[in-house]
Amino acid sequence: MSEPTETPPVQDSAPFRHLHPLSIILKSLSMIGRNIVAIAVLHFSLFDQNIAYTMLAAAALVVLVAGVTALIWSRFTYQVTDREIRIKSGLLNRNNRSIPFDRIQDVSLEQKLPHRLLRLATVALETGSGGGEDGQLEALTRSDAEELRDTIRDYKAGRNAVSPDSIEQVATEEAPALFAMDNRRIFIAGLFNFSFVLLAILGALAQNLDFLLPDDFFDPRNWFDALPDQQIIDGLSFWVRVAGVLGAIFSLVIIGFVSGIIRTFIREYGFRLDRVDSGQPGFRRRRGLFTLTDMVMPIHRVQAAIIQTGPVRQRYGWYHLKFKSLAGDASGETDHSAAPCATRAEINAVLGQCAIRSPGETVPFHQVSSALWWRRALLAVLLLGAIAMTSGTLFHSGFYAVLLLAGPVSLFLFLSWQQHQYVLSDGQLFVRSGWWRRRLTLLPLSKIQTVDVSQTAWDHPLDLATIIIGIAGGSAVAPLTIRAIGLDRASDLRRQLLSRTASHPAIG
Structure with missing residues (x-):
């Protein structure tokens, strides 16, 4: 009988550390910059353009901001143990926060222009609790920030920490970039x-x-x-x-x-997407001219892929690939750009790293009911007719000018209906939508959380329904939908999606 493996003790003896002292200057300059307008208003109003009073007010503002910022810096400390990071902050009301490494879903690095000049970085920790960033260290040296990120990722992968230099070497030298954009490609995207x-x-x-x-x-x-x-x-x-x-x-x-x-x-300046296998396998994305962001998105957190394009962009063979992930980026968004301006071959190469496939050219997509466009067109014509009646009589030019809009609106709705298609193939659901902003969603069935079938008052007479698909990390405001399909077909598709989801449980 084998002896049980001893769990190593948690190392809590690590000292609490402050942020870099230069963060006092950076934070002070930021706060002063936000109050420049207030000083200008005082100069032209309360001080009656008296330069002496204005200079005194500006000096008092600088002293006050610098003093408060230094006091806040002195009361902000953090500690990195073997299994968690602890943050103490607050002047009057002290806040002690412990963030276990197991709960951290994403660690992103951000460098604004002043931070880049001083070789500092901001570390943002996100646990997926729905409130955006759960912890932020605003000014660490670049090496300390990368070491903290790699420590967390290696812990989650059950491996000992490795040096950040070796991580950088593996990501940039041994393997070429999955996708990168030079200035010409960025210009085309613009x-x-x-x-x-x-x-x-x-x-x-x-x-x-x-x-x-x-x-x-x-x-x-x-x-x-x-x-x-x-x-x-x-x-x-x-x-x-x-x-x-x-x-x-x-x-x-x-x-x-x-x-x-x-x-x-x-x-998007300097956009580069790499595959990293140290710690948890994921996509590492770096981009930004003035603000450099460096984030790693774990592959197992990817829920779906989205390919966006338009009639002109598609004509020249350019597409925008996004990943919908459980982890948000520095701005809180869960739709991560993976290839902002890429060809289909480049997109397929990136998708191949996360077991999501593009639909083949021969895959037959199903068209939704034509009621999707003619019902909306009829409503638009009635609305425009009501507006035209308020513009004057039948002999007034404004009446016919408003009615002329019914043609382009109906054409746009017709083209949008033609693009709204779906197909279920090889364990994935593909949904197309939009004409001017074309969107193809590639959703593995194992990532589906809920499938609802709903009917509006307009759907009942025509026996139509809308399928609403919920996925982890998706938007509750704009979920993935398949509109205007027969009620029987919608119920059958719902059964297929849920049965295949049960046979392929979600991971992550």
Whole structure:
């Protein structure tokens, strides 16, 4: 009879440590930056533009922020034992938190630009409790942050900790990247990420700093009155004015493309996805121009894969692969970008690492009922007709202008219906949806948690139903759905999904 294996004692003698002292400066600068607008408001209002009072207020703010930040830093300590991490924080109300390694689902590293210059990193711990990050160490040296991450991952894999240098060598030298994007690929991805974020930022700045702008700055009539050659504009022909409007629209389109490219470069710069096998096998993703994020997503936590594209993007063979995972990233999102701008061959290579397969070209997808589009089109026509009646009589041009919108709306709904398809094949469920934003969900049946069949008041007369599929880590607001299928077929599909789920229990 073999002797029982002795469990090694928990090592609790590790000392409590502070964050890096430079975190005081970083935190102080961040808090001061958020209060610059308040100082400007005081300068132009309460202090009546008196520079002496403003400088005194700014100096008092710096002293106050630096003092409070230093006090908070002195009261924040953490301890890493063999099986858990303990965090003590709080000034008046002390908080002692213990996070066992067994409960930690994900450890991510983040480096904002000041942190990168100082070789510091933020470590975020996520346990999947639904509240986002459960523990955060905002300023550790890069080596200490990587050592902590590797210690947790190796413990969960039941292995002794290895040096971070060896982890880095295995990830970057022995195996090539699963997927990476150079600047050309990032530029292509930016072309498909049309955005007006630049205009939104300028608008937000204008609203917050409107006291610096002249009165009636946003009134277009004042701008026209200020033009020295207003008579010339009044004398322009109708077609010249139309050309001016089209030019303004074209300028907005250019701004949208430029904003999308800039935004994509900031987020995806240096994108690299690796397979790591130290500790728990997973995907390691690094990206970011100003804020570098370094996270490892365990493969067994992957619940589903999502392939996104659009009519133009698909025409040129570009797709966006995402993984839906139990663990959230630094922003709390559970849809992790694995390949933002990739070909189908590159996507299949990444999917092959987590036993999720793309549907073959010969797999026959099932089309849902055409009622999905004509019911919505009928409702849209009735709604537009009601709006047109309020615009004037039958002889009013606005009446027909509104009714003309019914054609494009109905066409869009028809195209969206054509893209809504599904198929059950080889232990996976594939669901297509959307026309302009095309989305293909690849869901292993072992990951399905719930399957509901629902009917609305519109579904009963046509004997139709909607299948709602729940998966761990999925969105309760926008779950995976298959709409407008026959009630009998929906009930049969529900039985198939649940029976196969029972024969393939979920892992993770």
